Amino acid sequence: MAEAPATETFGFQAEVKQLLRLMVHSLYSDREIFLRELISNASDANDRLRFESLQQPELLDDAASLEILIEIDAEARTITVADTGIGMSREEIIEQLGTIAHSGTGRFLENLTGDQKKDSQLIGQFGVGFYSAFIVANEVTVVSRRADLPADAAVAWISSGEGEYSVGPAGKERPGTRVTLKLKDDAAEFLDEHRIRSLIRKYSDHVGFPIRLKTPDKDAEQVNRARALWTRPRGEIKNEEYLEFYRHVTHDFAEPLTFSHNKVEGKREYTSLLYVPSVAPMDLWNREAPRGIKLYVQRVFITDHAAEFLPLYLRFIRGVVDSNDLSLNVSREMLQQDPAIAAMRSALTKRVLDMLERLTDEDPAKYSTFWSQFGPTLKEGLAEDAANREKIAALIRFRTTRSEQEDRSLDAYLADKDASQDRIYYLISESAAAAAASPHLEAFRDRNIEALLLADRIDEWALNYLTEYKGIALKDVSRGELELPDGGKAPEIQAEPDKEQKDLLKRLKRALRDKVEEVRPSPRLRESAACIVLGEQDLGYQMKEMLKAVGQALPETKPSLEINLEHPLIARLAAEGDQDRFAKLAHLVYDQAVLAEGRQLEDPARFVRLLNELLFDAGG
Numbered sequence: 218m219a220e221a222p223a224t225e226t227f228g229f230q231a232e233v234k235q236l237l238r239l240m241v242h243s244l245y246s247d248r249e250i251f252l253r254e255l256i257s258n259a260s261d262a263n264d265r266l267r268f269e270s271l272q273q274p275e276l277l278d279d280a281a282s283l284e285i286l287i288e289i290d291a292e293a294r295t296i297t298v299a300d301t302g303i304g305m306s307r308e309e310i311i312e313q314l315g316t317i318a319h320s321g322t323g324r325f326l327e328n329l330t331g332d333q334k335k336d337s338q339l340i341g342q343f344g345v346g347f348y349s350a351f352i353v354a355n356e357v358t359v360v361s362r363r364a365d366l367p368a369d370a371a372v373a374w375i376s377s378g379e380g381e382y383s384v385g386p387a388g389k390e391r392p393g394t395r396v397t398l399k400l401k402d403d404a405a406e407f408l409d410e411h412r413i414r415s416l417i418r419k420y421s422d423h424v425g426f427p428i429r430l431k432t433p434d435k436d437a438e439q440v441n442r443a444r445a446l447w448t449r450p451r452g453e454i455k456n457e458e459y460l461e462f463y464r465h466v467t468h469d470f471a472e473p474l475t476f477s478h479n480k481v482e483g484k485r486e487y488t489s490l491l492y493v494p495s496v497a498p499m500d501l502w503n504r505e506a507p508r509g510i511k512l513y514v515q516r517v518f519i520t521d522h523a524a525e526f527l528p529l530y531l532r533f534i535r536g537v538v539d540s541n542d543l544s545l546n547v548s549r550e551m552l553q554q555d556p557a558i559a560a561m562r563s564a565l566t567k568r569v570l571d572m573l574e575r576l577t578d579e580d581p582a583k584y585s586t587f588w589s590q591f592g593p594t595l596k597e598g599l600a601e602d603a604a605n606r607e608k609i610a611a612l613i614r615f616r617t618t619r620s621e622q623e624d625r626s627l628d629a630y631l632a633d634k635d636a637s638q639d640r641i642y643y644l645i646s647e648s649a650a651a652a653a654a655s656p657h658l659e660a661f662r663d664r665n666i667e668a669l670l671l672a673d674r675i676d677e678w679a680l681n682y683l684t685e686y687k688g689i690a691l692k693d694v695s696r697g698e699l700e701l702p703d704g705g706k707a708p709e710i711q712a713e714p715d716k717e718q719k720d721l722l723k724r725l726k727r728a729l730r731d732k733v734e735e736v737r738p739s740p741r742l743r744e745s746a747a748c749i750v751l752g753e754q755d756l757g758y759q760m761k762e763m764l765k766a767v768g769q770a771l772p773e774t775k776p777s778l779e780i781n782l783e784h785p786l787i788a789r790l791a792a793e794g795d796q797d798r799f800a801k802l803a804h805l806v807y808d809q810a811v812l813a814e815g816r817q818l819e820d821p822a823r824f825v826r827l828l829n830e831l832l833f834d835a836g837g
């Protein structure tokens with residue numbers, strides 16, 4: 218057998234040092250959470266061993282022996298959390314307990330601002346993991362033996378949490394991990410058996426393994442219920458237990474907005490417990506980031522990130538699915554192909570959408586938090602999930618010309634619209650403020666017709682798929698010909714333009730021929746001189762940006778310019794005899810229309826030059 222490597226000393230990664238410093242100073246009032254974190258790790262380790270033993274049964278001869286033992290020794294001033302789980306090899310222990318490469322703590326660090334005070338507040342919102350042991354201990358010893366390695370391959374990891382740790386050989390009869398905390402002088406409360414017992418009940422009752430408590434003068438005694446939370450009947454579970462379980466699964470210490478716990482029986486049998494978080498993770502925008510729910514098969518843990526049970530646009534949902542039908546040996550590939558999973562996915566999708574709908578009803582304030590965090594993600598569903606499109610559309614919220622400060626739903630829009638209005642109108646802009654101020658909406662405001670104001674990056678893409686809602690077509694007001702309800706086109710352009718006006722349109726078209734396809738009188742405008750209108754099928758500005766960003770060639774299309782024949786600036790233009798000055802004015806009118814929509818000019822310097830020239834002219 219190979220010689221065991223000697224004891225070596227290592228320095229913690231800089232981030233770990235930073236974390237340790239923060240934790241010890243700021244979590245002082247919440248010190249008890251260390252126990253929850255250590256039990257959570259022990260439970261994960263047991264889960265992993267049970268999972269690996271599906272492939273290698275020799276790793277676990279008796280599943281009943283998976284347990285968590287907590288020992289208190291008042292004389293030695295130690296508390297020990299021991300599991301019989303997967304354990305760690307020497308390399309693993311250095312990697313896992315010396316750097317931050319893992320879930321909960323990693324999420325915490327991503328959110329750090331560098332401002333000591335803010336960061337201290339943040340720390341309470343995350344599962345801070347193993348290092349929380351140093352809040353109460355001045356020395357932590359971890360002895361671990363990986364389940365597939367012999368007794369003399371066990372390792373001992375020791376640190377006082379200051380800057381270094383050492384790793385050396387150890388002997389350990391049973392596979393698994395023992396974490397021993399030498400408590401600080403002021404942490405003696407954690408030597409009290411009653412205190413520990415109540416902490417276990419409070420934080421870890423739902424852990425699916427027996428947690429036994431032992432003191433030097435008493436035999437070990439089981440403290441928790443040892444029944445996975447989701448297997449218990451709903452009526453028997455307290456709200457606080459659901460919340461604690463959420464923290465356990467997600468490491469998210471902000472309360473979820475809502476959850477739904479269901480047991481399906483019959484042809485397929487499975488239980489789901491799904492939560493809607495109240496805060497979006499940093500990487501929510503990233504469609505490739507690991508996601509998904511925790512999958513169990515017949516109560517055996519299979520994976521943390523089963524992405525197959527919900528569509529991508531619901532990737533923010535967290536929780537657990539426990540299936541009785543799937544094979545314990547289920548692999549990634551099988552998950553992707555199994556028709557049973559496709560059926561579960563569609564049922565779970567409905568369940569989530571129903572849960573959100575219930576929330577809109579029961580707690581609009583919470584729904585509005587949901588919307589602010591996950592709205593754009595949910596909108597992806599309009600494109601991705603044709604079968605549920607109408608359900609999703611009902612959940613979408615909008616600012617509108619009638620409600621610029623508060624969100625409205627499509628149903629509210631329909632309920633308030635005039636019977637003669639047979640379209641749902643909307644406008645997409647760079648920002649809600651730009652949408653609200655856009656010249657495109659002047660006629661709408663004038664006639665008190667409500668329009669939705671959209672400004673999310675994905676709105677154009679998503680709205681492309683929502684052509685109608687409850688039988689009413691949606692119409693982008695910045696595209697194509699516009700016919701407003703109550704009597705067709707706006708009165709002032711009903712008549713054919715007269716000869717003078719026709720002339721003006723022609724001169725403008727000539728002056729702006731590189732920029733616009735057509736110049737025509739506008740039914741849209743009241744106060745503004747002009748606006749730019751896209752063709753019904755043209756790519757919009759958001760899609761163009763998106764395609765440009767990925768290096769795609771863009772089709773060459775030109776918009777139309779619509780002008781307000783009543784506007785003094787247009788009258789001034791019509792009266793301009795000088796060809797050169799006319800062209801300059803025409804370009805200014807065009808640029809103004811671009812700016813009024815809140816968009817960028819292609820050549821701002823030229824705009825400024827033109828404007829100054831004309832200003833000096835006017836003054837001179």
Ligand code: ADP
Pocket residue numbers: 254258259262300302303304305313314319320321322344345346347348394468
């Ligand atoms: P997290 O649990 O979020 O991954 P922790 O800081 O709690 O973060 O733990 C860090 C890592 O250390 C775990 O991901 C795991 O790989 C390892 N670890 C901690 N405790 C144990 C244990 N009792 N048995 C096996 N591995 C453990």
Ligand code: MG
Pocket residue numbers: 254257258321346347
């Ligand atoms: Mg942990």
